[in-house]
Amino acid sequence: MTQTISRIARLHLPLALYLLFTLIPFYWMLVFALRPPGNTSLVPWPITFEHFDTVWNGVGFGLFFQNSLIIGIGTLVTVTIFALMGGYALARFRFKGQRVFLLALLCTQFIPGAMMLIPLFVIFKNTGLLNSLTGLVIADTAFQLPLALILMSGFVRNVPVELEEAAMVDGCTRLRAFFAVTLPQLRPALVAVGSFAFIGAWNNFLF
Known part of the structure; x- marks a missing residue:
């Protein structure tokens, strides 16, 4: 004792x-x-x-919080949709230069965001997106998407392709097999990728 x-x-x-x-x-x-x-x-x-x-x-924090929430949710939705489509393509199809493309996605993570401020400022000024929430969502999506694609492709590879093939043998199209078989298996991936995208956009005060 x-x-x-x-x-x-x-x-x-x-x-x-x-x-x-x-x-x-x-x-x-x-x-x-x-x-x-x-x-x-x-x-x-x-x-x-x-x-x-x-x-x-008194100091307008409510408006600041609302803007941050809109940007974060907009980035979350956009990144998740594009990462789901791109990650599925990277995991299920083979094309010339695929490894080079994946390496390029990985290398984008080494580029400091501050280096892109002036080019993005010029682009958004010429396209009328300067000082807008839409422009921030696009910028955050561009920076969050490469990592999201890499993560999502890894999650899709963990779902056996035989499940989709069995669904297509039963008469499903590839799209129907994706929504009926693969997508339900990717719910943890959607949560993970969406969380990373939201947090990245929420903390990106520099932009």
Whole structure:
């Protein structure tokens, strides 16, 4: 019994101290957010939401949040659709230069986004997309799509092609076999690719 308590103390006490150290900044942030102006106590009492109202309505944070949400969801939908189509083509068909194309997709991840600011600015200015949410969705899609294509093609390869062939033997077209057999197996892939695209667009404050 004593050895068990000693082992638990050696394991859990350092973890508890580390957890306390980690949560202190969050608690401090919560105190500043909820305590009234001029209150310097360490406990947020009485609780007020005045600061949230000031930030949301006073400085326009609500509009900023709405724009970020539109850009993130737009990028998520666009990247997921194109990655699904392109990833399926890369996984199921063979064409000349396929490996070179995949290598080029991979190499795009080494290009810093800051290098593309001036070219994108010129392109969007000439096409009338400057200072628009649509332009940001297109830009974020262009940067998120290569990795999404690579990930989606890997997920599609993990779905046995024999399942589609069996469906086509039963009379399905390739498109019908894709929607009936392959697409349900790709739900985790859609969640993963969509999450990466949304987070990438949400954090892309530079653009």
